[in-house]
Amino acid sequence: MLGDKINELTGKITGTRVLPGAGGGITVEVSFAGQGKLLGVDTVEIGTYESVMTPAGVLNGKGQGLVRSNDGDALMWMGTGVGKPTGKGLAATWRYTWIMQTMSSRWSRLNGVVGIGDWEIDENGNGRAQLWEWK
Numbered sequence: 001m002l003g004d005k006i007n008e009l010t011g012k013i014t015g016t017r018v019l020p021g022a023g024g025g026i027t028v029e030v031s032f033a034g035q036g037k038l039l040g041v042d043t044v045e046i047g048t049y050e051s052v053m054t055p056a057g058v059l060n061g062k063g064q065g066l067v068r069s070n071d072g073d074a075l076m077w078m079g080t081g082v083g084k085p086t087g088k089g090l091a092a093t094w095r096y097t098w099i100m101q102t103m104s105s106r107w108s109r110l111n112g113v114v115g116i117g118d119w120e121i122d123e124n125g126n127g128r129a130q131l132w133e134w135k
Contacts, residue, residue, distance in 0.1 A: 003133035006115060007067070009036035009045055013090055013125030019050070027052050030090075032127065039107060041069050051083065059083035059092065073104035081119070089123035098131060 011034020021027040031048045047065025054060060060082060067075040081096025098115035102108060117131035 001135050002116065003135040005130060005132050006110065006113075007036060007038045007117070007129070007131035009034045009127075009129040011035070011045065011127050011129070013121065013127065016090075021052050025052055034127070036067075036129075038067050038069070038075065039110075041071075041073070041106065043067050043069055047077070049079070049081075057084065059085070059094070061094070061096070069104075069106070071106075073102070073106050075100055075102040075104065075107050075110065077101075077115075083119075087123055090121055090125045091123040092121045094119040094121075097134070 011032045013030055013032050015031040017029040019027040019029055027050050029050045033046045036043050036045060045065060045067045047063055049061045049063025051059045051061035062080045064078045077098045077100050079096050079098045081094045083092045083094035086093050096117055100110045102110060114134040115131040116134045117129055119127055119129040121127040
């Protein structure tokens with residue numbers, strides 16, 4: 001069951017790389033940066049994920065990132081998800097999960113919490129993400 005929304009992000013893809021994948025396939029590495037809110041606190045976020053397209057046209061991905069507040073709070077996340085291309089260029093839609101770790105007392109309740117979210121990217125690499133607590 002979905003619980004409270006815990007994170008929102010408006011961001012932009014800042015870099016891409018094409019890497020060799022397993023079995024002669026291709027892995028695409030994407031980095032992004034943006035601004036948002038984590039538990040209502042203004043944040044900046046950076047992250048990188050790698051994705052591989054299956055023969056069925058589904059993107060399988062995994063990544064990691066860092067969320068920081070203006071006061072110096074930090075939260076690290078590791079995620080995995082599935083996506084689908086939705087149009088031209090970088091346009092895609094993703095559904096993903098996060099596992100979070102933090103030393104911040106402000107965000108400590110997120111240790112051991114699984115987040116479940118969506119990430120929508122347009123053809124120019126602009127994205128919006130939302131994350132809810134999975135209860």
